[in-house]
Amino acid sequence: MFDYDIVVVGGGPAGISAAINLAAKGKSAAICSNNYAESALYKAKRVDNYPGLPGISGAQLLDGMARQVQSFDVKTIRSQVLSVAEIGDGFYISAGSEVFSVKAVILATGVVQTAFYPGETQYLGRGVSYCATCDGMLYRGRKTAVIGLRNDAVEEANQLLEIGCEVVLIMPNDPPEGIKPGVEFLRGRKFAFSGDEVLRTLTVDDENIPVDGVFIVRASVAPDLLMPELSVKDGYIVVNEKMETNIAGVFAAGDCTGRPYQISKASGQGQVAAFSAASYIERK
Ligand SMILES: Cc1cc2nc3c(=O)[nH]c(=O)nc-3n(C[C@H](O)[C@H](O)[C@H](O)COP(=O)(O)OP(=O)(O)OC[C@H]3O[C@@H](n4cnc5c(N)ncnc54)[C@H](O)[C@@H]3O)c2cc1C
Structure with a gap:
């Protein structure tokens, strides 16, 4: 018995789009994310190239997306995900002091600061x-x-x-x-x-x-720290056209998969990842 079919890690445009599309497909989904109002996009004064909403601010866009996802049956968990671990036929997601079991995961964590401070990894778990x-x-x-x-x-x-x-x-x-x-x-x-x-x-x-x-x-956790088995190149999660990663049941979307860093691309990839994740759990 799993807590959710799918957890989306990250509540920016890619994660919100993924969650909305999962709910539309009738999957039980949760978004686990830091507060979106702390994200870089929230501070953008003006976004001019998102179709249909010229001149909208980053804050207006993200507030609207957050309202939209709330109108679907998606649980929002305000917490930073610290690790994703494989467990036989699913995954454990560790977020703060909570752990969720899921059948599949969509990583939509945005651009991640990959550089560690000197000595950081050496003393991880030892201070x-x-x-x-x-x-x-x-x-x-x-x-x-x-x-x-x-x-x-x-x-x-x-x-x-x-x-x-x-x-x-x-x-x-x-x-x-x-x-x-x-x-x-x-x-x-x-x-x-x-x-x-x-x-x-x-x-x-x-x-x-x-x-x-x-x-x-930090604003986010490097993908290979979240999941050491994940294939990462130049700091970006390696995906195919279905937004599948090298790990069955793990999908990725948005800036965390590479450039261009754009809202339309992120939300489009979020949708593809949702469709792929939904059919993955239907095949299981
Ligand atoms: C100032 C500025 C202006 C921009 N202007 C434009 C523009 O005009 N047009 C355009 O198309 N694009 C613009 N962009 C780029 C756009 O913001 C990004 O391409 C888009 O936000 C990417 O969406 P995303 O969902 O992939 O990632 P993000 O929007 O970065 O969202 C990721 C979210 O996941 C959270 N997160 C990360 N790791 C974890 C974790 N381990 N656990 C929980 N939560 C986590 C982050 O805190 C963040 O809230 C702009 C960006 C900035 C900074």
Whole structure:
């Protein structure tokens, strides 16, 4: 028994289009995504080449898409997906502290920052984490840092404080609203990790900060970190014309599959991925 037929990872134009088309085909679908209002497209002042909606802003377009998907029978889960693992005839999707079982997955994660900070992968699981909900308790009473590349990193920092960690939130710009008293704030852009068998030091620009744990809150997770078996070339998920990846049951659409980075292309690929995923689960 699966939680959903298909989960779409990412709620931009590709993911929304995929989810709408899955629902139209009668599949049980969920979108698991970061808040779309934090995406780069949301900040676009004017989009002139999306057919039928000249001059629309990115925010208007995404708000409209979010309303449209809500009118279908699609569950929206506001959470970052951290891993997708194969389980015999389906997949486990781990998002925050929740895990869903599904028959198929559509990855629509947008352009992903693929460059890691120096030392990041070396200390992954040994001081570096991407999820306060999952790993925060390990650092209770200890010194943690949150590198916030999205505004909702504030929630991760506040959560660590509530767990009983000492927390410094580090972001490239001014502090967003909602930081709880007790969370220290620091501005920083360049990061590096060092230590011995475990992480000991976070270097922020030129300052060394002793830490036990660092939580990195990025806009997205690199595809090969989400699913190490996935075929990725130059940072893009390799797909065929049906939006199938090298893994049966895993499909991809939108900017995460490569250029051009365009809304029409993303939503078109989302639809193709939905049709392919729907017929995949019907054949099973
Ligand atoms: C300023 C700007 C202006 C633009 N103007 C135009 C234009 O005029 N015309 C045009 O056609 N295109 C334009 N684009 C490009 C367009 O925005 C993209 O091509 C389009 O948004 C791609 O859609 P997508 O669904 O593939 O990815 P995105 O829109 O990037 O959506 C991906 C979503 O998935 C979320 N996500 C990623 N990883 C995870 C994860 N692991 N778990 C949960 N959620 C995750 C992301 O946070 C994001 O919300 C513009 C882009 C920008 C930045």
